[in-house]
Amino acid sequence: MTAHIIDGIALSKQLRADVALRAAALRARGVVPGLAVILVGENPASQVYVRNKVKACEDSGLHSVLERYPATLSEAELLARVDALNRDPAIHGILVQLPLPAHIDAHKVIEAISPAKDVDGFHVASAGALMVGQPGFWPCTPYGCMKMFESIGYDLKGKHAVVIGRSNIVGKPMALMLLQKNATVTICHSGTPNLKAMTLQADVVVAAVGKRNVLTADMVKPGAVVIDVGMNRNDEGKLCGDVDFDGVKEVAGWITPVPGGVGPMTITMLLVNTLEAAEMTPTVARSA
Numbered sequence: 001m002t003a004h005i006i007d008g009i010a011l012s013k014q015l016r017a018d019v020a021l022r023a024a025a026l027r028a029r030g031v032v033p034g035l036a037v038i039l040v041g042e043n044p045a046s047q048v049y050v051r052n053k054v055k056a057c058e059d060s061g062l063h064s065v066l067e068r069y070p071a072t073l074s075e076a077e078l079l080a081r082v083d084a085l086n087r088d089p090a091i092h093g094i095l096v097q098l099p100l101p102a103h104i105d106a107h108k109v110i111e112a113i114s115p116a117k118d119v120d121g122f123h124v125a126s127a128g129a130l131m132v133g134q135p136g137f138w139p140c141t142p143y144g145c146m147k148m149f150e151s152i153g154y155d156l157k158g159k160h161a162v163v164i165g166r167s168n169i170v171g172k173p174m175a176l177m178l179l180q181k182n183a184t185v186t187i188c189h190s191g192t193p194n195l196k197a198m199t200l201q202a203d204v205v206v207a208a209v210g211k212r213n214v215l216t217a218d219m220v221k222p223g224a225v226v227i228d229v230g231m232n233r234n235d236e237g238k239l240c241g242d243v244d245f246d247g248v249k250e251v252a253g254w255i256t257p258v259p260g261g262v263g264p265m266t267i268t269m270l271l272v273n274t275l276e277a278a279e280m281t282p283t284v285a286r287s288a
């Protein structure tokens with residue numbers, strides 16, 4: 001059996017069309033949804049990510065501002081910029097691209113972002129809201145994965161979901177989102193003694209480690225849904241995920257490709273969060 005492919009490009013297209021419609025409705029009411037992206041330093045991967053985010057905003061009718069600073073920017077200067085953007089009514093979402101140079105405390109910077117503009121969902125207030133099931137911004141990558149389950153009509157209730165990886169950005173929030181949908185959730189990580197024993201029990205596997213071939217065909221229960229969050233390069237320099245796609249697609253029921261799976265969904269959910277931040281601004285919310 002060959003798995004069905006969950007196409008992140010096609011799903012993104014649908015969701016971005018809805019964002020564009022809602023952005024146009026806001027514009028008609030005099031509000032242009034605005035995202036500020038801050039990039040510090042010259043990290044090549046960050047430059048590509050940031051460029052893609054800004055372009056996606058433009059394509060969907062969102063206003064975006066890219067602020068680029070040299071790696072020598074001080075923490076105090078960065079905090080001052082975040083503070084100014086917090087108070088800027090034209091900006092509804094603030095994203096500080098990570099990683100930051102070593103002399104800057106990333107946690108301190110993220111905590112300086114107003115939770116109302118935390119469209120990355122990285123602030124402790126956003127993480128806490130997710131934890132207790134209150135409204136707040138969800139981190140874009142796991143949020144995009146949840147949209148993928150929704151798109152195939154997959155009911156997570158009572159399913160065993162195994163998340164491989166425990167990062168604050170993907171693994172932990174992913175587990176909480178799956179739990180909120182009544183899945184039974186196991187989080188595996190580098191200290192898990194027998195990963196295969198866990199994944200073989202899983203109806204759903206989300207691989208978010210950042211290492212090739214973490215999940216191979218012999219580790220997957222037939223028919224499982226496999227979501228690949230990884231973004232790696234193979235020996236030929238080609239983009240690949242954490243999952244051995246060619247092998248696993250012969251066992252799984254559903255699978256996301258890399259590229260063209262979770263990647264585009266991450267940016268799409270950033271657009272959704274920014275739009276929703278704009279929709280919640282007091283002037284819009286009052287007249288809604």
Ligand code: GUN
Binds near residue numbers: 049095096099120
């Ligand atoms: N670096 C890698 N991914 C991300 C992301 O989603 N948001 C931010 N702010 N930095 C990142």
